[in-house]
Amino acid sequence: MVLQELLKANTIRTDIGQLDKWTAIERLADLIVDSGKATDRAALLDAILNREKQGSTGLGNGIAIPHARTDGVRDVAVALGVSASGMDFDSADGKPCHLIFLIAAPLHESTRYLEALAAVASLGERASLVAQLKSVRSVDDALAFFKSYRKQSE
Amino acid sequence: MPAFPNFGKTLVYVETNERGLEAARYAIAFAKRSGGELHAVAVINERILEELTRARVFLKEEGIDLKRDLEEDGRRYLALMERLAREKGVAVTTELLRGVVHREVLDKARDINASLIILGEIEESLSRKDITFNESERIVCDARCPVLIVKGRRLVKDFFDSA
Numbered sequence A: 001m002v003l004q005e006l007l008k009a010n011t012i013r014t015d016i017g018q019l020d021k022w023t024a025i026e027r028l029a030d031l032i033v034d035s036g037k038a039t040d041r042a043a044l045l046d047a048i049l050n051r052e053k054q055g056s057t058g059l060g061n062g063i064a065i066p067h068a069r070t071d072g073v074r075d076v077a078v079a080l081g082v083s084a085s086g087m088d089f090d091s092a093d094g095k096p097c098h099l100i101f102l103i104a105a106p107l108h109e110s111t112r113y114l115e116a117l118a119a120v121a122s123l124g125e126r127a128s129l130v131a132q133l134k135s136v137r138s139v140d141d142a143l144a145f146f147k148s149y150r151k152q153s154e
Numbered sequence B: 001m002p003a004f005p006n007f008g009k010t011l012v013y014v015e016t017n018e019r020g021l022e023a024a025r026y027a028i029a030f031a032k033r034s035g036g037e038l039h040a041v042a043v044i045n046e047r048i049l050e051e052l053t054r055a056r057v058f059l060k061e062e063g064i065d066l067k068r069d070l071e072e073d074g075r076r077y078l079a080l081m082e083r084l085a086r087e088k089g090v091a092v093t094t095e096l097l098r099g100v101v102h103r104e105v106l107d108k109a110r111d112i113n114a115s116l117i118i119l120g121e122i123e124e125s126l127s128r129k130d131i132t133f134n135e136s137e138r139i140v141c142d143a144r145c146p147v148l149i150v151k152g153r154r155l156v157k158d159f160f161d162s163a
Helices: A002-006 A021-035 A041-054 A110-124 A127-134 A139-147 A149-153 B018-034 B046-054 B060-087 B101-111 B135-142 B153-161
Strands: A058-060 A067-069 A077-087 A097-105 B009-013 B037-045 B092-099 B116-119 B147-149
Touching: A002 A077, A002 A110, A002 A139, A021 A041, A021 A077, A021 A097, A041 A067, A041 A097, A058 A110, A067 A110, A077 A127, A097 A110, A097 A127, A110 A127, A110 B046, A110 B060, A127 A139, B009 B018, B009 B101, B018 B037, B018 B060, B018 B116, B018 B153, B037 B046, B037 B060, B037 B101, B046 B060, B046 B092, B060 B092, B092 B101, B101 B135, B116 B135, B135 B147
Parallel strands: A067 A097, B009 B037, B009 B116, B037 B092, B116 B147
Antiparallel strands: A077 A097
16 A cells, blocks of 8 residues: 555654644655755655645645655655644645645656555545544554555545 | 467456556557457546536636546556567557546447456545545446456466466
């Protein structure tokens, strides 16, 4: 499963609090940088921020997917930030965002990039799973959620 | 070389990833042994692109760019399949299709009257309900002919190398 494979303990934060969306994006981009998947922090951040400026990636239902393809990463990378209190992400439904999935992929990784985006979008369609994930308070709980995700959603 | 039944026409679905290449290698070696006719398709998953655009994940431009790149990927993998087939002296007809993956593969299988479909290993999808519902699972369920799932990198390598 693509999210279980791409999300690692060092690319998840369950305590990002109530940041503004630009700071949240920067924090998550730094998780990817620290995980070793980025080759160029500035290029990664520029690509994600430029995309976000063209239109909010706050899908509604408490989920946002800031994303971009950029050669600032060497591989498809996903970082997750969980905010219990929620933050303003200019979401489609106007509601606070609790789960921010930052997804970046090299320019040549079209298929895997599409799969990762589709996986998060699918999760966003199921309110019960979003509620479950936004209530996790530790990285281990988040990893356990993705491990058991398929079983829960059947 | 052990005798293989001639399955007639075989269709291999080449995903644009390592699983797709394993399926391609196996299908080539299988065609070499069986002497059957080999067809290969890659499919641009337009359904996911449309759903992500509808869900506002993509801006219109992003969807267009990504579709163009997915088409390049598809052509590249099919070209690689053709090269591998040439190396083994196997003729293959390739085609890049667009649409809902399982429908495109099954329609092609019906159109060419395939008596076998070969797929790469099926990756676990997020859930049975989501938009990334595994297209290969749907092919297995809905196919009207036998379907062969290729597993085991080492076995595939040996099977291909010895063909």
